[in-house]
Amino acid sequence: MSNMSGAEAIVESLKLEGVDVVFGLPGGYILPLYDALYDSGIRHVLIRHEQAAAHAADGYARATGRVGVCLATSGPGATNLVTGIATAYMDSVPMVAMTGQVPSQLLGTDGFQEADITGITIPVTKHNYLVRRAKDIPRVFREAFYIARTGRPGPVLIDLPKDVTVDDLDFEYPEICLPGYSPNLKVHALQIKRAAKALMEAERPVIYVGGGVKYSDGHKELVELAEKIKAPVTTTLMGVGCFPEDSPLSLGMLGMHGTRYANLAIQEADLILAVGARFDDRVTGKIASFAPQAKVIHVDVDPAEIGKNVRVDIPVVGDAKTALAELAKAVEPKVWSAWNELVAAWKRDHPLFYAKGGDSIKPQFVLETICKLCPEAVIVTEVGQNQMWAAQFFTHKDPKHFISSGGLGTMGYGFPAATGAKMGCPEKEVFDIAGDGSIQMNIQELATAVINDVAVKVIILNNGVLGMVRQLQDLFYEKRFTNTTLGRVPDFVKMAEAYGALGLRATRPSEVEGVLKEAIASDRPTVVDVVISPDEKVSPMVPAGASLSEILELEG
Amino acid sequence: MLHTIAPIVENKPGVLVRTAGLFSKRGFNIESLTVGATDNPDRSRMTITVEGDEVVLEQVTKQLNKLVNVIRVSELLPSESVGRELAVIKVAARKEDRSEIMQIVSVIRAEVIDVSPRSMIVEMTGSEDKVEAMVRLLRQFGIKEKARTGKVSMARGATAVGP
Numbered sequence: 242m243s244n245m246s247g248a249e250a251i252v253e254s255l256k257l258e259g260v261d262v263v264f265g266l267p268g269g270y271i272l273p274l275y276d277a278l279y280d281s282g283i284r285h286v287l288i289r290h291e292q293a294a295a296h297a298a299d300g301y302a303r304a305t306g307r308v309g310v311c312l313a314t315s316g317p318g319a320t321n322l323v324t325g326i327a328t329a330y331m332d333s334v335p336m337v338a339m340t341g342q343v344p345s346q347l348l349g350t351d352g353f354q355e356a357d358i359t360g361i362t363i364p365v366t367k368h369n370y371l372v373r374r375a376k377d378i379p380r381v382f383r384e385a386f387y388i389a390r391t392g393r394p395g396p397v398l399i400d401l402p403k404d405v406t407v408d409d410l411d412f413e414y415p416e417i418c419l420p421g422y423s424p425n426l427k428v429h430a431l432q433i434k435r436a437a438k439a440l441m442e443a444e445r446p447v448i449y450v451g452g453g454v455k456y457s458d459g460h461k462e463l464v465e466l467a468e469k470i471k472a473p474v475t476t477t478l479m480g481v482g483c484f485p486e487d488s489p490l491s492l493g494m495l496g497m498h499g500t501r502y503a504n505l506a507i508q509e510a511d512l513i514l515a516v517g518a519r520f521d522d523r524v525t526g527k528i529a530s531f532a533p534q535a536k537v538i539h540v541d542v543d544p545a546e547i548g549k550n551v552r553v554d555i556p557v558v559g560d561a562k563t564a565l566a567e568l569a570k571a572v573e574p575k576v577w578s579a580w581n582e583l584v585a586a587w588k589r590d591h592p593l594f595y596a597k598g599g600d601s602i603k604p605q606f607v608l609e610t611i612c613k614l615c616p617e618a619v620i621v622t623e624v625g626q627n628q629m630w631a632a633q634f635f636t637h638k639d640p641k642h643f644i645s646s647g648g649l650g651t652m653g654y655g656f657p658a659a660t661g662a663k664m665g666c667p668e669k670e671v672f673d674i675a676g677d678g679s680i681q682m683n684i685q686e687l688a689t690a691v692i693n694d695v696a697v698k699v700i701i702l703n704n705g706v707l708g709m710v711r712q713l714q715d716l717f718y719e720k721r722f723t724n725t726t727l728g729r730v731p732d733f734v735k736m737a738e739a740y741g742a743l744g745l746r747a748t749r750p751s752e753v754e755g756v757l758k759e760a761i762a763s764d765r766p767t768v769v770d771v772v773i774s775p776d777e778k779v780s781p782m783v784p785a786g787a788s789l790s791e792i793l794e795l796e797g
Numbered sequence: 798m799l800h801t802i803a804p805i806v807e808n809k810p811g812v813l814v815r816t817a818g819l820f821s822k823r824g825f826n827i828e829s830l831t832v833g834a835t836d837n838p839d840r841s842r843m844t845i846t847v848e849g850d851e852v853v854l855e856q857v858t859k860q861l862n863k864l865v866n867v868i869r870v871s872e873l874l875p876s877e878s879v880g881r882e883l884a885v886i887k888v889a890a891r892k893e894d895r896s897e898i899m900q901i902v903s904v905i906r907a908e909v910i911d912v913s914p915r916s917m918i919v920e921m922t923g924s925e926d927k928v929e930a931m932v933r934l935l936r937q938f939g940i941k942e943k944a945r946t947g948k949v950s951m952a953r954g955a956t957a958v959g960p
Contacts, residue, residue: 421866423869544862548856
């Protein structure tokens with residue numbers, strides 16, 4: 242094919258990459274691309290703030306496993322994407338972001354709506370491009386999608402000066418030629434052998450699983466391995482859903498707000514098999530006293546993660562799914578052991594709990610009720626207490642059904658991400674578990690959801706405060722609640738109605754189930770305002786910088 | 798401890814910023830950094846010397862390897878590599894000091910590349926230690942300006958990373 246404009250070449254490239262939806266908002270310098278998209282057959286979802294475009298693309302990617310795509314104009318459009326790109330980078334989400342840019346001859350002159358977005362996003366992208374010639378477009382797009390989805394996935398940004406999208410080129414989609422990029426997918430047979438031997442010799446093994454298992458689609462292999470050797474499995478926030486939480490081998494989540502039994506198991510383990518996880522500080526607590534008795538096997542597709550935070554005895558570089566499958570083949574079956582009994586006793590003696598009864602709605606009860614009514618739902622979260630309750634009190638079983646900003650902890654992520662997830666999986670029920678603080682950070686996306694008929698169910702656990710930070714003030718700052726009380730919170734029911742969504746409210750425990758049923762039955766975007774107490778806490782908790790052994794049980 | 802690493806990178810805009818950014822992000826101060834063409838017009842070679850402990854350096858090396866524009870990274874150990882640096886130094890040269898400066902320059906096999914009534918520019922190529930030694934010797938006359946390239950290094954022996 243020949244002689245098309247740069248913008249048409251972009252559309253052609255997107256089609257060749259199988260892109261069916263892009264999220265964005267137009268502006269002057271990206272207009273040629275919008276013009277080419279107009280009758281391209283690719284669905285464009287007009288969001289109300291560019292940050293939401295990046296989060297929606299991110300939610301779409303996490304829910305479908307495909308590359309999410311967003312676009313914005315130059316300058317403020319591009320900088321508004323940055324938080325969303327950084328969120329995707331921290332959680333290794335495959336994404337391609339396109340930005341308009343001033344025409345080439347104005348680059349570097351502080352032209353109108355100019356921002357050096359490739360410079361700005363170097364630290365938060367897997368790679369980025371400033372395209373200088375129209376004829377480079379096919380190569381750049383092919384590379385960008387390849388880089389975004391292979392190895393350890395991540396966001397790639399493509400900055401497009403206006404003239405580059407207008408100029409003509411002969412379109413040819415080239416083969417990939419990236420001499421400096423070769424993801425390590427194969428696993429080393431000898432390392433698998435060593436790891437399998439260590440697993441067989443271990444008396445108190447724990448498998449610790451992160452988002453890498455999710456992205457490699459390795460959950461079935463994980464279950465196979467864990468069941469074969471009867472190893473308890475704990476997941477990070479990013480790994481939630483990779484192992485069915487109703488399994489007797491499940492320890493739920495570990496770390497700062499993990500289960501007591503997961504943290505106990507880690508601290509007592511003699512072997513930890515870490516798969517696609519990165520020993521983040523929220524997981525390990527005080528690193529020097531993390532898993533003090535354990536040998537560590539670390540499987541990761543990114544060699545830079547191995548040995549970054551903890552000393553590793555057996556490194557295995559490669560794809561998590563392949564490694565888990567190889568390990569499952571290499572080990573011999575084990576029987577239920579004294580270790581399994583001990584772990585079961587911890588599970589029995591230290592379950593996640595909350596004080597039941599009373600007049601106010603318990604947020605944990607809301608999550609349990611959603612789980613009861615809709616166990617197959619996709620749970621997207623905002624950030625803060627709502628996020629931790631959603632991780633703790635919903636029984637997660639599917640890796641693509643829990644979507645949350647883990648690494649960056651971006652408030653305002655959940656609602657646009659839920660919108661993107663629902664567009665990727667329209668047949669699934671999608672909830673955004675929100676707080677009244679987080680939801681107000683991207684509330685404008687109600688318009689996007691309503692206009693595009695995206696029936697996301699937003700459950701606002703409304704305590705009128707920035708709850709997680711308030712909890713820290715309560716525990717560590719002598720209850721000096723500086724700037725965590727939001728004061729006047731809008732009437733979310735009226736707000737939903739103002740945008741054309743359905744607004745519902747629950748103020749008493751007896752109303753919760755009925756209101757949730759009504760929300761689930763609704764085929765429109767629905768906001769449920771659930772009034773809870775500002776003193777509710779996320780429990781248990783390992784204070785920042787403390788050892789996992791120093792876990793606190795908190796009363797609401 | 799001072800480490801020397803030599804990334805081979807694609808000759809493209811932005812590569813220097815990406816590379817240097819990995820060091821600054823971790824609070825590493827780059828002691829010296831040189832970039833220049835290789836025999837392949839698409840490739841450049843850097844020599845970076847940096848102070849830091851082994852673990853952090855290993856981490857930075859791995860992160861460098863992750864950059865799409867970085868083709869390969871080698872660490873050059875002092876015992877197994879040669880390193881050279883170029884320095885040009887403008888030294889105050891009063892009439893009465895001039896011959897002594899010339900003597901020093903000749904003994905340490907440096908060169909005078911510019912002379913004016915009150916100053917000289919001395920050029921020196923050598924190991925960092927030798928350059929350092931010359932600087933010390935010239936300091937007594939008054940150094941007016943000094944420019945150093947930073948080290949370029951290469952592993953000894955027949956193994957090579959390519960032209």
